[in-house]
Amino acid sequence: MEYMTEPVKHTPGHILCCDCGVPISPNPANICVACLRSKVDISQGIPKQVFISFCKQCQRYFQPPATWVQCALESRDLLALCLKKIKAPLSKVRLVDASFVWTEPHSKRLKVKLTIQKEVMNGAILQQVFVVDYVVQPQMCGDCHRVEAKDFWKAVVQVRQKTLHKKTFYYLEQLILKYGMHQNTLRIKEIHDGLDFYYSSKQHAQKMVEFLQCTVPTRYKASQRLISQDIHSNTYNYKSTFSVEIVPICKDNVVCLSPKLAQSLGNMNQICVCIRVTSVIHLIDPNTLQVADIDGNTFWSHPFNSLCHPKQLEEFIVMECSVVRDIKRSAGAGMISKKHTLGEVWVQKTSEMNTDKQYFCRTHLGHLLNPGDLVLGFDLVNCNLNDEHVNKMKSDRVPDVVLIKKSYDRSKRQRRRNWKLKELARDRENVDTDDERQYQDFLEDLEEDEAIRKNVNIYRDSAIPVESDTDDEGAPRVSLAEMLEDLHISQDATGGTHPVIMN
Numbered sequence: 001m002e003y004m005t006e007p008v009k010h011t012p013g014h015i016l017c018c019d020c021g022v023p024i025s026p027n028p029a030n031i032c033v034a035c036l037r038s039k040v041d042i043s044q045g046i047p048k049q050v051f052i053s054f055c056k057q058c059q060r061y062f063q064p065p066a067t068w069v070q071c072a073l074e075s076r077d078l079l080a081l082c083l084k085k086i087k088a089p090l091s092k093v094r095l096v097d098a099s100f101v102w103t104e105p106h107s108k109r110l111k112v113k114l115t116i117q118k119e120v121m122n123g124a125i126l127q128q129v130f131v132v133d134y135v136v137q138p139q140m141c142g143d144c145h146r147v148e149a150k151d152f153w154k155a156v157v158q159v160r161q162k163t164l165h166k167k168t169f170y171y172l173e174q175l176i177l178k179y180g181m182h183q184n185t186l187r188i189k190e191i192h193d194g195l196d197f198y199y200s201s202k203q204h205a206q207k208m209v210e211f212l213q214c215t216v217p218t219r220y221k222a223s224q225r226l227i228s229q230d231i232h233s234n235t236y237n238y239k240s241t242f243s244v245e246i247v248p249i250c251k252d253n254v255v256c257l258s259p260k261l262a263q264s265l266g267n268m269n270q271i272c273v274c275i276r277v278t279s280v281i282h283l284i285d286p287n288t289l290q291v292a293d294i295d296g297n298t299f300w301s302h303p304f305n306s307l308c309h310p311k312q313l314e315e316f317i318v319m320e321c322s323v324v325r326d327i328k329r330s331a332g333a334g335m336i337s338k339k340h341t342l343g344e345v346w347v348q349k350t351s352e353m354n355t356d357k358q359y360f361c362r363t364h365l366g367h368l369l370n371p372g373d374l375v376l377g378f379d380l381v382n383c384n385l386n387d388e389h390v391n392k393m394k395s396d397r398v399p400d401v402v403l404i405k406k407s408y409d410r411s412k413r414q415r416r417r418n419w420k421l422k423e424l425a426r427d428r429e430n431v432d433t434d435d436e437r438q439y440q441d442f443l444e445d446l447e448e449d450e451a452i453r454k455n456v457n458i459y460r461d462s463a464i465p466v467e468s469d470t471d472d473e474g475a476p477r478v479s480l481a482e483m484l485e486d487l488h489i490s491q492d493a494t495g496g497t498h499p500v501i502m503n
Helices: 033-039 076-085 142-149 167-178 202-215 259-264 296-301 410-416 435-448
Strands: 049-055 060-063 067-069 094-101 109-120 124-138 155-161 185-191 194-199 218-230 235-246 254-256 271-277 281-284 291-294 314-323 343-349 359-363 374-379 401-406 487-491 497-501
Touching: 033 124, 049 076, 060 076, 076 094, 076 109, 076 124, 155 167, 155 202, 167 202, 167 271, 167 435, 194 202, 202 218, 202 235, 218 296, 271 401, 343 374, 343 401, 359 401, 410 435
Parallel strands: 049 124, 155 235
Antiparallel strands: 049 060, 060 067, 094 109, 109 124, 155 194, 185 194, 218 235, 254 271, 271 281, 281 291, 314 343, 314 374, 343 359, 374 401, 487 497
16 A cells, blocks of 8 residues: 655744844844844945035036036936935945935925945845935035126127117027027127127137127137236136127118129129128119128128118108019129019109109019008118219119118007017116117018028017908018917926926
8 A cells, every 4th residue: 555645845944033032034144134233234324414515596416526517306317416425435335226205396305215235244135225315505606606796707709780770689689599609608798889798718709709600791800818827837817809790781771882792793783782681691683683692701802881871761652663574684694583573663752742753763672562552762862872882883873762661550560569589688788769669670670571580589479469460551470380489497496397388
């Protein structure tokens, strides 16, 4: 007779803890976990409270020895920064895990939960979890300290334009805002004929000069002044100055080219109209619709000036207008504008409506003008043109009137404008009462010229109700599709970001 026997299961034996007598599985120390923890604290030497510096101005944390870093709340970068503060004590244990414990953003506390292991008592491995409290202390970084001082600067970029209208500066301001070129400035100061940008390093100033050269036609000169020197370490402290001059030509200026320059541009007429200024000067011949682009180097080689002051613009009323279909082109003529239409018009000054005096001229605004429309232009017949190139021209080559743009009701356009632009934060001195009128001119240029509008960030103004893209008079307006929402990113004291829609 056979008997079936079940296999014997061998279970590990238990021993008694040498301290409290509780049965435990054998371990190298022969002590239970509770008694082992009461005897050994592996977190000893690791500080439970650490101070960390935070700059309220630029929202950055201090990383020793001399670096300030941008870290979002509960990010990996901030966790790494916190662990570096206790790097030396942590080197004596094994770090298993580290994570943030949520705290209120305004509490000025960062809590990090650490899990560490260490070999104790004859090879026994003990694991422990504890929390390190980081106290956020406000401290202004060196860059923000120099910004607040407003007097400490290493380089300055002086931007100047010898003209009476600030259209180019308004356009330049929008490009600086769009590409964030103002972020490294210590201070921006506005004076009557330009802007001064102050920087804490020469490299930032050089970057600004390069940006200006790519944005508008300019030339510049650089100089530096010795402030102090150390003969022992052979170090020198300089202040650098970059003087940047923008071409003295603005949009809607009437200019007279030199004969040599006009011939090199495709036998253009010398009297031209500047339709816009971007990285080059865009000119159009109102007699032939021929266009040309002049860069900064060409302008400084063959300089020319504006013939009339913007305040000399006069209002005319269109009496007759006809489109010129057949345009006679001379040999070697350049490109013809496809966005304009050549027209022949008879106009009369609104100030001379009680007379029979009328003026005939050709214009590039043939696609916009109809009898009865109001148009702004320059009266060259009754104007004293003190220009060396005009004085050498034959009188029959100088037009009586040069029309610039169609005139609309400014107050109505301003009231219906449902968009806005941002401005640079700058110190103003001697603010001219004419600045507001010039700024309104720039806003109207944006509405009328799509090519300039593409380079500018336009924000919707929710305070103005949205209407149709055209008004009763047909004045050009910015479409709703071209506007951006004004999204403002605000940061709290611990680096967290919260998007807020600003009206």
